[in-house]
Amino acid sequence: MPRKGKAAVYDAPNQPFRVREYPVRDVKSGEVLVRVTMKTICRSDIHSYQGHRPNPCPGILGHEIIGLIDQIGVDVPDDMRGEALAPGDRITWTEYFHDGPSYYKDVHDMPQKAEGVRKYGHDLAEEDPHFLGGFAEYCYLQPGTGIVKLPAELSDAEATPLNCGIATMMAVVEATEVTEGDRVVVQGLGLLGLYGCAIAKARGAAIVIGLDVVPQRLAMAKRFGADHVLDITGIPAQEQIAAVRAFCPPDGADAAIEVCGVPTAVPTGVRMLRTGGRYTIGGLVNPDANFTVDGNDLLKRWITLRGVHNYHPRHLVEALDFVMANRNRFPFADIVDAVFSLDQLDDAFRKASEREVLRAAIVP
Amino acid sequence: MPRKGKAAVYDAPNQPFRVREYPVRDVKSGEVLVRVTMKTICRSDIHSYQGHRPNPCPGILGHEIIGLIDQIGVDVPDDMRGEALAPGDRITWTEYFHDGPSYYKDVHDMPQKAEGVRKYGHDLAEEDPHFLGGFAEYCYLQPGTGIVKLPAELSDAEATPLNCGIATMMAVVEATEVTEGDRVVVQGLGLLGLYGCAIAKARGAAIVIGLDVVPQRLAMAKRFGADHVLDITGIPAQEQIAAVRAFCPPDGADAAIEVCGVPTAVPTGVRMLRTGGRYTIGGLVNPDANFTVDGNDLLKRWITLRGVHNYHPRHLVEALDFVMANRNRFPFADIVDAVFSLDQLDDAFRKASEREVLRAAIVP
Amino acid sequence: MPRKGKAAVYDAPNQPFRVREYPVRDVKSGEVLVRVTMKTICRSDIHSYQGHRPNPCPGILGHEIIGLIDQIGVDVPDDMRGEALAPGDRITWTEYFHDGPSYYKDVHDMPQKAEGVRKYGHDLAEEDPHFLGGFAEYCYLQPGTGIVKLPAELSDAEATPLNCGIATMMAVVEATEVTEGDRVVVQGLGLLGLYGCAIAKARGAAIVIGLDVVPQRLAMAKRFGADHVLDITGIPAQEQIAAVRAFCPPDGADAAIEVCGVPTAVPTGVRMLRTGGRYTIGGLVNPDANFTVDGNDLLKRWITLRGVHNYHPRHLVEALDFVMANRNRFPFADIVDAVFSLDQLDDAFRKASEREVLRAAIVP
C-alpha cells in the first residue's frame, strides 16, 4: 500500500495553513528521503507568509529542517565530511541545492549564487515530489544538496538552526576577516546577531560590542559572547559612535557587522571603525536598502565594505564544528524557546511574527 | 545507418597503436559529443605508453584535446563563462571530470581532488562510450566536465595545450603568489617551464630567471618571458645559487618554481630565495621524489614550500584569458612544432619521447 | 663660504611664486641632502596653489621629486632595496616620512597612516632646513623617508612621477586584487587612470575598459593598456553599465576602480560588476564625497567596496619595478609633455591647472 505523508500547506498569504496528505514515493537517483524530526520558523518564512515576498502557492514553507534518513537513492554520495550515509542517520543539509556546472560555482566557487539555484521551501506542493519544504512529515533532498550527519550528542534544538542562521553567520564573520584580538561591533542582536557575537568570540575576538534596542536581546547577547552591549534606543549616531570608540582605543573597532536590517546603520557603523577597518552588510535582505556614505572618508581611512548573502556549503560544515566546539560556552539550546506540532502552525507563526518567541520549533 | 569513428588504440606498453572503429551513438543526458580537431601528446601520455605508469588496455590515450561540438545532451549547461553551447562550437574542456558532491570539492573547493575524479585518456576503449581519450575522431564529454568555448581567432595549435600545461601552470604560479615586481626563478624550461615564465611575467614579475641544461630550451625561454637564462649543465648547486642571487639584490629571489622533475632541485631552489620567499613544487609527478632540506633554514628564513598538482576548473578559464591577452607577447603557436595524422601516431610518440619535437599535434 | 640654494616660494594662494635663496647647511644625523634634478606638478600642488586646501605660507610646494645625493648624514641606512647609498646616486623617495614607532605603522603595517606623518611640500620655507619641497634646487630628506636608487637607463621624465601617481596606483590596483584574467573598469583616465590601466594589464588583466569624457585621455588610455575606451559624455549611467557589461560576459566586470573624483561614479561602477566583484575608491580625495548605494544590492551580489589613500613604502619599490619591466610596453616618458625652469613656475602652474599639459616638469 502506498505511503502518504502530511504537510501544512500554505495556500495564500495570511491564510491559515491547511494540513494535507501527499503520496510518499520511492526515491529517484540522487535523492534522499528524510523523515523530518524538527523544523524552525525563520524570519524569511514569516515574510513569505505575510505576503511581503512572492512564494509559490500552494506550497510548503520552511528550510531550517533536520530529520532522519528514510531512503537513499542510487548515486547519492557520502556526506560533505566524507562519511557514508545510511537510513536512520540524522542529518542537516544546505538550505539550497544546485546540480551540474555553473559559472558562479565552477569559476568563482560561489555555488550559492549559481544560476538556477533552488531553495527548500519555495516550490509548489501539488507537484512531484511534493515534499520540498520544512513544515511537513517528509522532505525529498535533491541532487546538489550538501548533507552533513549530526553527532548524537547534539539536540534537535541545537541542530535545526545550523543550516540557516548559523551557516550564514559563519560566512558573514569569515568575510569580515575577524581574527585573534579584534574588537568587533555587531549591529542588531536578533538571531543572526547572537550567532555573530558567538562566532566572533570563537574566532578569537578580544572584545565584542553588541547594539540593539530590545533589552531581552541585549541580555541574551551577553550570554552569546558580547563583552559589552549598548541599548541604542533614542541614542544619536554620534553618541553611539563615541560609546563604541571608548571601548576600542586608540582609534576605533577593527570590524563591524550589520545584521539589524536598517540601512542607516551602515554609515554609523563605518564611523565606529579604525583606519583599515572592515564592515560587512549581512542583514539588508530587503530591496532598496539605500544608505549614503562619504567616499572620501572610506578612501582616507582605507575602509572595506562588503555584502554577504547566503553561504557556501563548507560553511554548513563549519557551523556544525563551531556549535560542537562551543556548546558549553554559549547556550545554543536556549534559542529554541517554544515547540509546536504541525497542527499548531498558525499559532506558531503568529507568536514568531509577533516576536513572542525567539525561535519557534515544529515537531511532527 | 549507425555512425562509426576511428581511434588509435593503445593495446599494451611499447606496442604499436592500432587504428580501430567504434560505434558513435547518440549522447545521453549530460553528455557532449565532440568531433576532435586537434590533440597533442603530453609527457604523461609518453609515460603511460612506455609502461612507466599503469593505464587500462586496450585504451585511448590523450587528454590535451580540442574539437567541435557534434551533439549536446539534455541538461548540458552553458560553458563555464556562461555562454550557451551549440553544435559546431569549438571548445576545450577540463582534462578531468567529476559529477556530484564530494568532500574535497564541496568543503575545500578542490574538485580536482574529489574522490572518484576521472581523467580523459584513462578508460577502456572496449566499453561504452568508447571515446574518452584524445587519439580518436570523437570524444564523449561526461557530466562534471568544465567546458569553455574557444574564440575564433585562436588557432588550434594555440588552443590545444590550454587544458593541460597552461591551466596547470596557472595553478602553480597562482599558488606561488607571484605578483607585481617579483623576482621569480623557474627550474626547468620544458613546456611547463616555458608557460611558467610567461605567466609569471604576465602577472607582473619584474625579473624571471630560467634554469635548464638544454640550449634550445634556454633560447625558447627568452622568447617566453625569461629575462635571464642559466645553463646549469655541470654547475654545482652553490654556484647556481650565487648566480641567481646576483640577479636578485639584496637577498635573493621572491619566489621559485620547480618544474624540472628533479628532487634535488628543491633544496637548491630554496636557497635562492630571500627570507619570506615562496617555493612551489610543480614537477615532481613521479613517486618517491625524496629530497632533504634543513628545517632550521626554512624556519629562520620563513620559507613557504608548497606542492601543486592538477588544477581547478577556473584555471582553464584563466588559461584561455591569459593566452588571449598575451598572444602578441609570447609565441604560443610555436609550441606545436610538428603535426601528424592519426595513422602516424607511432612516429609522433617516438619523436615526442626522444624530444625531437617540442609538442607533437595529431589531426584527424 | 656657506652654500646657498634657490627655491620658488609660495607666499599666498594665487600669487606669483618668488624665487629666493636659503642657506644650505651640512646634513644632520639621518638626513640626506639631494640636489633636485626634476620635479613635476601634481594636481594636489594645484589645489594648494589655488587655495582649495590649506598649506603653510611661505612654503615650497612639490612632492614629486627626484635628484642626486649631495651629502649623506650618519646613520642613514641603505635604500629600501638594500643597496648602499653614496653621493652622486640618483634617487626617488616616499612623498611622506615618519620616524619612530606608531600604532598604525607597527600594529597594522600602515606607515602612511602613522600619527604625525609628514609630507614633502607642506612646511614653512623660513625654518630650518628650509628645503623640504620640490620646487627648489635642494631637498633635505628626513629620517623615516623610504629611498630607492634609480637605474641609469630610466629617464628623469619616467622616474619623477614614481613616488606619487604610480606608487599610489600600485596600492589601488593591489587593493582591488586585480589578477590574471580579470576584466577591469577604470573610471577616469587622468594620470592616475592611465597608470591604473597599465598596472592592471601588467598584473594580467584580460580586458581593461577605460571611461572618461576627454577624447585625448581616451586616446592616451589605449596606449596605456586599455582594451576598450568609452566616451561617457552625456551617457546615462544605465547605458554606461550596459556598454561595460557587453564587454564582460556573462555577468559583468570582475573589478572597477574610481579615479575620476566624481562620487556618483561609485554606484554606477558598482553596477558594472559581477556578483563577487571588487570596487576601489581611489580618486575621491576631496571631503564630502557623498554617494548613495543600495545595501541590498551589495549584499545579494557580495560586492566589496574599498577605499585606498596614499601608499606603503613597498609600493614605491614595486612602482619602480613595474616601470622598469614595462618601459617598452607603455609610453611612460610621454606623460611629461612640457618642461619648464624654476623661473617659469607661474607659467607651468597655469598650463597645468588649465590642463594644457598632461604633466609639467620643472628642471633647475
Added chain:
Amino acid sequence: MPRKGKAAVYDAPNQPFRVREYPVRDVKSGEVLVRVTMKTICRSDIHSYQGHRPNPCPGILGHEIIGLIDQIGVDVPDDMRGEALAPGDRITWTEYFHDGPSYYKDVHDMPQKAEGVRKYGHDLAEEDPHFLGGFAEYCYLQPGTGIVKLPAELSDAEATPLNCGIATMMAVVEATEVTEGDRVVVQGLGLLGLYGCAIAKARGAAIVIGLDVVPQRLAMAKRFGADHVLDITGIPAQEQIAAVRAFCPPDGADAAIEVCGVPTAVPTGVRMLRTGGRYTIGGLVNPDANFTVDGNDLLKRWITLRGVHNYHPRHLVEALDFVMANRNRFPFADIVDAVFSLDQLDDAFRKASEREVLRAAIVP
C-alpha cells in the same frame, strides 16, 4: 648621588652568575628606563648559559622581562596601542629592537628580520647602558622597541611570557592559518606547544590533538585546550599517523605545528594532513635540522610547509589580547611554577635546565 643597579652577570658558559652593580644614568632620547619586576628563564637562555650558542661575555642574559617605567626619554612615542606612557606604568616589550629603515622591515613588513636587529639579553654588560638583559634590576629599552602597557588585572606571572613564547606562537598559529572548525595537530607540548594548543582553540579550532612523550605535559595540554593527547613514547610514525587520522575523518588533519625540535617529526606530521593541509615548523631552532620528505607526496596532496621564527610587533599586541580574552579558559598563571631571587639565579637555571620546573621566574 648617582644611582646604581644590580645585575646577575654571565661571565662564561657553565660558570656561576655573579651579581654586580652598574651605574644607572639618565635616559637618552628615545630610551625608556624600566625597573624590572619579573623575568623568566627561556630555553634559549639555557642554551646560551650551557655554551651551546655564543653570547657576549660578560653579559646579562634574559629577554622575557616586564617592569615599571622609571624614566622616559624625549621622543619616546605612545605604546603600540596608542596609549601614552608615563613613569610607573607596567609594560612588556618586543624581545628585539631595530631603529630606522630596512629592506625587510619596509618592503616586506618583517621588522623581526631587519638587518642589524638586536635582541635583549645579547650585549656586553660592561658597556653603556649596561642594562640590556633581564636578569638585573633595570633595563634600558632602546629606540625601535615595541612597547605595550599591561592591564592591572594581569598578574606578573601571566604577563612575563607574553613577549617570547606567546607572541611567537601567535605568529606560528597565524602562519598555519588556523581557523574556525580546523582539526589541528601540535607536535611537542612544551611551553610553545601549550600556547599553541590554546591559541588554536581560541581561533576556533574544532579539535586540537597534542603529541608528546612526557606525561605531565600531556596532562597540562588538556588544560590548555587539547581535545586529545597522545603519548608517542615508542610509537612508530605510521601508528602516530593512524591515531591522529582516526580523530580527523575523512582524510586527516587540516593543519599541524612542529614545536618539538625534532626534525623527523616533520615528515611524520605532514602525513597526518589532508590534501591541502598546512604544516608549520616552529621549533627547529637549532642548525642542521635536516629532514627528508617526498616531494611527490607534497605535490599530489597540495601540502603547504612553512617556517616561522620570531614575530612581528603586532603579535605582541595580539598576545596580550589573547591572554586577556582567555584568562578564564586557560591556566596561564600556572605556567610560572617557581619563583627565585636574583641571588638564586644559579639554582633557578639548574632547575629550569633539568626541567624540574616548567617556567622559573626571577623577582628582584
